[in-house]
Amino acid sequence: xxxxxxxxxxxxxxxxxxxxxxxxxxxxxxxxxxxxxxxxxxxxxxxxxxxxxxxxxxxxxxxxxxxxxxxxxxxxxxxxxxxxxxxxxxxxxxxxxxxxxxxxxxxxxxxxxxxxxxxxxxxxxxxxxxxxxxxxxxxxxxxxxxxxxxxxxxxxxxxxxxxxxxxxxxxxxxxxxxxxxxxxxxxxxxxxxxxxxxxxxxxxxxxxxxxxxxxxxxxxxxxxxxxxxxxxxxxxxxxxxxxxx
Amino acid sequence: xxxxxxxxxxxxxxxxxxxxxxxxxxxxxxxxxxxxxxxxxxxxxxxxxxxxxxxxxxxxxxxxxxxxxxxxxxxxxxxxxxxxxxxxxxxxxxxxxxxxxxxxxxxxxxxxxxxxxxxxxxxxxxxxxxxxxxxxxxxxxxxxxxxxxxxxxxxxxxxxxxxxxxxxxxxxxxxxxxxxxxxxxxxxxxxxxxxxxxxxxxxxxxxxxxxxxxxxxxxxxxxxxxxxxxxxxxxxxxxxxxxxx
DNA sequence: TTTTGTTTGATAGCATTACTATCGATGTTC
DNA sequence: GAACATCGATAGTAATGCTATCAAACAAAA
Numbered sequence: 001x002x003x004x005x006x007x008x009x010x011x012x013x014x015x016x017x018x019x020x021x022x023x024x025x026x027x028x029x030x031x032x033x034x035x036x037x038x039x040x041x042x043x044x045x046x047x048x049x050x051x052x053x054x055x056x057x058x059x060x061x062x063x064x065x066x067x068x069x070x071x072x073x074x075x076x077x078x079x080x081x082x083x084x085x086x087x088x089x090x091x092x093x094x095x096x097x098x099x100x101x102x103x104x105x106x107x108x109x110x111x112x113x114x115x116x117x118x119x120x121x122x123x124x125x126x127x128x129x130x131x132x133x134x135x136x137x138x139x140x141x142x143x144x145x146x147x148x149x150x151x152x153x154x155x156x157x158x159x160x161x162x163x164x165x166x167x168x169x170x171x172x173x174x175x176x177x178x179x180x181x182x183x184x185x186x187x188x189x190x191x192x193x194x195x196x197x198x199x200x201x202x203x204x205x206x207x208x209x210x211x212x213x214x215x216x217x218x219x220x221x222x223x224x225x226x227x228x229x230x231x232x233x234x235x236x237x238x239x240x241x242x243x244x245x
Numbered sequence: 246x247x248x249x250x251x252x253x254x255x256x257x258x259x260x261x262x263x264x265x266x267x268x269x270x271x272x273x274x275x276x277x278x279x280x281x282x283x284x285x286x287x288x289x290x291x292x293x294x295x296x297x298x299x300x301x302x303x304x305x306x307x308x309x310x311x312x313x314x315x316x317x318x319x320x321x322x323x324x325x326x327x328x329x330x331x332x333x334x335x336x337x338x339x340x341x342x343x344x345x346x347x348x349x350x351x352x353x354x355x356x357x358x359x360x361x362x363x364x365x366x367x368x369x370x371x372x373x374x375x376x377x378x379x380x381x382x383x384x385x386x387x388x389x390x391x392x393x394x395x396x397x398x399x400x401x402x403x404x405x406x407x408x409x410x411x412x413x414x415x416x417x418x419x420x421x422x423x424x425x426x427x428x429x430x431x432x433x434x435x436x437x438x439x440x441x442x443x444x445x446x447x448x449x450x451x452x453x454x455x456x457x458x459x460x461x462x463x464x465x466x467x468x469x470x471x472x473x474x475x476x477x478x479x480x481x482x483x484x485x486x487x488x489x490x
Numbered sequence: 491t492t493t494t495g496t497t498t499g500a501t502a503g504c505a506t507t508a509c510t511a512t513c514g515a516t517g518t519t520c
Numbered sequence: 521g522a523a524c525a526t527c528g529a530t531a532g533t534a535a536t537g538c539t540a541t542c543a544a545a546c547a548a549a550a
Contacts, residue, residue, distance in 0.1 A: 023498075039384035044536065055499045060538070133378050139284035141439045154442040172445065173459055176433060179443045183432065184425055191424065194386045197399040198424045200417065214418055221466045268527075289507065300528045305509070 012147045013072045018062050025118040026052055027062055031069055032123050040070065040131045067138070071149055074135040077128045078152030080121070081109045085159065095167040099219050102160055106185045107212045129186045157182065164223045171223045181215050188214075257392045258317045263307050270363040271297055272307055273321075276314055277368050285315065285376045312383070316394055319380040322373045323397030325366070326354045330404065340412040344464050347405055351430045352457045374431045402427065409468045416468050426460050433459075 018024025030051050035043050043066060049056040063069040088101035110125040136150060144150065160181070161174035171177075188211055191199040201210050263269025275296050280288050288311060294301040308314040333346035355370040381395060389395065405426070406419035416422075433456055436444040446455050 021497080041383065045538090046536075049499095053499095055501090056537095057500085057539080058498060061497085065537080130382055133382065136440065137375055137378065137435075138286065145440060150440055154440065157443055173462070175443060175445045176429070176459065179432065179436065180425060180429055183428060184421070187424065187428065188421060190382075195381065195390060195395055195399065198402055198420060200420045214421065217418070218467065221469060222463065224466060266526080290509090291507075294528095298528095300530090301508090302510080302529080303527060306526085310508075 012068075012144075012149060013075055014062055014068065015060075015064055016062055018072075023052075023054065023058060024062055026054075027059055027069075028073070029118040029120070032073065032120060032127055035070075035073075035127045035131060036123050040066070040134060067135075067140075070131060070135050071144070073124065074128060074132055075149070075152045076119070077109070077124055077132070078156055080113065080124075081105060082152065082156040082159065084109055084111070085156065089163065095163060096220075098163045099167070099223075100216060102163060103181065103212055103215045103219070106160075106181060107208050107215065129190050132186060133183075164219065168223050173222075177219070177222055181218065184215065184218075185211060257313075257389075257394060258320055259307055259313065260305075260309055261307055263317075268297075268299065268303060269307055271299075272304055272314075273318070274363040274365070277318065277365060277372055280315075280318075280372045280376060281368050285311070285379060312380075312385075315376065315380050316389070318369065319373060319377050320394065320397045321364070322354070322369055322377070323401055325358065325369075326350060327397065327401040327404065329354055329356070330401065334408065340408060341465075343408050344412070344468075345461060347408060348426065348457055348460045348464070351405075351426060352453050352460065374435050377431060378428075409464065412468050418467075422464070422467060426463065429460065429463075430456060 016024070018028050027048070031043075031048055034048055034051060038047075045056050045059045045063075045066060049059055052059075063072065084105035085102045088105045089098045092098045092101050110122045112121050113119065136144075136153075138144075141150075157175055157178040160178040164171050164174040164177060188199045188201050189203070189207060192201050192203040192207060196203070201207055201214070204210070261269070263273050272293070276288075276293055279293055279296060283292075290301050290304045290308075290311065294304055297304075308317065329350035330347045333350045334343045337343045337346050355367045357366050358364065381389075381398075383389075386395075402420055402423040405423040409416050409419040409422060433444045433446050434448070434452060437446045437448040437452060441448070446452055446459070449455070
């Protein structure tokens with residue numbers, strides 16, 4: 001059974017679906033690498049075309065601007081994380097186990113998707129950490145939001161928020177907590193690497209585990225169900241996935 | 246008594262001190278307005294010069310790039326918030342009252358500074374909310390960090406983190422909590438206005454008060470001193486300041 | 491097998507951006 | 521009034537962010 005995970009919440013994310021053609025897939029693949037190497041500011045379609053052995057104009061046939069390309073990539077990421085979260089949560093029953101599972105997916109969203117070989121999830125994760133917030137910190141947010149280009153982020157947050165409400169229906173800040181955890185999961189690795197005095201975590205090998213513990217600490221204290229404070233479900237935090245994306 | 250608040254942690258923030266000349270002050274003042282109007286991406290020194298009735302080259306004598314200008318403004322903001330926090334905290338004695346005071350400054354950093362007439366703190370606050378994170382999400386972070394260009398953010402966070410440790414010396418995540426509160430104080434108003442499904446707060450008149458309550462809720466639950474949970478200190482949350490900056 | 495249409499690569503071009511350099515005019519200082 | 525710094529003005533250059541055109545390559549349709 002191949003679950004169809006929506007990658008395009010809106011046709012506005014590209015001029016033509018890059019997943020349908022060879023060039024399109026290479027654009028996605030190489031743009032992630034190039035973004036990771038030189039950053040969004042220095043990234044240009046000219047450089048990408050050169051790297052692809054293709055022409056600038058060819059890329060413009062898929063994406064009208066580098067901002068649209070960024071939105072595409074970030075949406076892909078949000079959908080991927082959402083999928084991982086759903087997958088992990090579905091295997092759990094107690095609310096706290098669900099939270100653990102969701103946090104596991106948030107802190108380790110770089111498991112690779114065997115159904116999509118042209119995207120390096122590890123690289124994409126790093127790119128989103130570095131450039132992700134630029135996708136919505138723009139003068140065009142409202143216009144793009146009305147076209148549904150941020151649905152990926154919103155539905156992901158709301159699904160996570162719902163788990164908090166499952167634990168404690170009176171918790172007053174489920175959405176803020178969900179987005180905060182998401183942002184923390186990106187900011188802390190970044191800070192640990194570049195501005196270490198802004199975080200308590202070290203850029204170790206086991207950063208993910210430390211962060212997982214920290215985010216769970218956050219939820220435990222904030223959502224604060226009085227019973228069942230430490231649900232000892234250790235399994236299935238980051239399940240290996242094998243469905244097609 | 247005029248307290249000297251450091252605005253330039255490093256000479257690297259400008260080519261020449263804009264506070265010393267009339268043109269310099271007008272550059273600061275108008276750049277904030279222009280950034281607020283059209284955003285960092287569309288902002289150019291040419292447009293700014295036109296608005297100033299000046300020449301592009303004249304601006305380049307103060308700032309080598311718009312990125313340097315952004316760093317200057319963001320540092321000004323960090324120092325200003327830091328000053329407000331110190332000011333507010335100094336008047337309190339109990340740790341929780343200090344937290345309340347600090348959060349008050351974080352959520353309402355737009356009180357105006359009578360000693361600096363060419364900066365509109367309200368506008369600057371909005372600009373930092375919209376563009377602030379772009380100051381350190383760059384490929385040049387490490388280089389700039391080694392020059393001390395982010396000291397403002399780091400010392401602010403650490404001072405706030407120290408208050409948490411005062412409450413609970415064993416709290417394991419003081420810095421992460423400090424930066425999280427700071428980022429939440431920026432993200433939530435932004436989300437409330439542009440992506441409302443990402444937050445629980447409404448873009449009301451009393452957003453600041455709601456946010457203040459929320460951030461205090463965060464600290465209360467997370468830092469979690471068992472005694473003295475609700476310190477009823479209501480005064481001096483955002484003091485009017487009159488020292489020279 | 492021709493025809494038609496689609497995709498691509500190649501080239502050109504254009505307005506804007508991000509600067510740098512030069513050069514007088516206008517102060518200001520001593 | 522000589523020396524100096526500041527500023528506005530103009531010019532120029534390399535890179536950016538696109539748009540347009542055209543022909544080769546290929547696939548689908550007739």
